[in-house]
Amino acid sequence: MQARTPEDSKTTLTDLVLPSETNPLNNLFGGELLARMDRAASIAARRHSRRIVVTASVNHVAFNKAVPLGSVVTVEAKVSRAFKSSMEIYMDVWVEDRESGERSKANEAIYTFVAVDETGTPVAIPPLEPETELEKKRYEAALRRKQLSLVLAGKMKPSEATELKALFVNS
Numbered sequence: 001m002q003a004r005t006p007e008d009s010k011t012t013l014t015d016l017v018l019p020s021e022t023n024p025l026n027n028l029f030g031g032e033l034l035a036r037m038d039r040a041a042s043i044a045a046r047r048h049s050r051r052i053v054v055t056a057s058v059n060h061v062a063f064n065k066a067v068p069l070g071s072v073v074t075v076e077a078k079v080s081r082a083f084k085s086s087m088e089i090y091m092d093v094w095v096e097d098r099e100s101g102e103r104s105k106a107n108e109a110i111y112t113f114v115a116v117d118e119t120g121t122p123v124a125i126p127p128l129e130p131e132t133e134l135e136k137k138r139y140e141a142a143l144r145r146k147q148l149s150l151v152l153a154g155k156m157k158p159s160e161a162t163e164l165k166a167l168f169v170n171s
């Protein structure tokens, strides 16, 4: 299968924060942002694999900065590493200042998607070739994050998580 780059899967979703999507402090409701990120990640995973994709895991999300009502929010998603049937999707979330138009980073998130056939069985996907320094850094760390996710899900024994162990032994 021919390799694809993170840029091939790049997906950008820009939308407003409406009153129905806010919490009592008039900031974007966390679940709404999770849903927007799930949609962006799902499109990125589909662009990479060109298959049906399902969310397997939300690996990391941190709400570092509140996003006020009326903000313009952009979610940028790219596949950061492809394994056999699973893909890590790395997302950067930006908020645009109304007056200056400048974008500031509000959040980062990492989701795992799996490509499946019509019966829901995992299928092989093309490899990923990172190009930029940031893409290479995210690619390198993705195996460690996959192992952590599998250990937390009870799908891998900690003793088999070689990359995770190396992190502690070598630091």
Ligand SMILES: CC(=O)SCCNC(=O)CCNC(=O)[C@H](O)C(C)(C)COP(=O)(O)OP(=O)(O)OC[C@H]1O[C@@H](n2cnc3c(N)ncnc32)[C@H](O)[C@@H]1OP(=O)(O)O
Pocket: 054, 055, 056, 057, 083, 084, 085, 086, 087, 112, 114, 116, 120, 122, 146, 149, 150, 153, 155
């Ligand atoms: C409640 C909701 O709304 S869920 C949201 C929508 N998502 C869904 O409906 C998905 C439901 N889940 C599923 O269909 C299945 O669990 C699947 C397809 C995700 C995985 O199926 P499994 O039978 O576990 O398949 P299998 O063990 O072969 O794993 C497939 C791949 O997923 C990876 N994987 C499975 N679980 C995880 C996890 N928690 N974290 C990271 N990777 C995972 C495996 O490592 C494997 O990767 P690889 O092929 O690249 O090496």
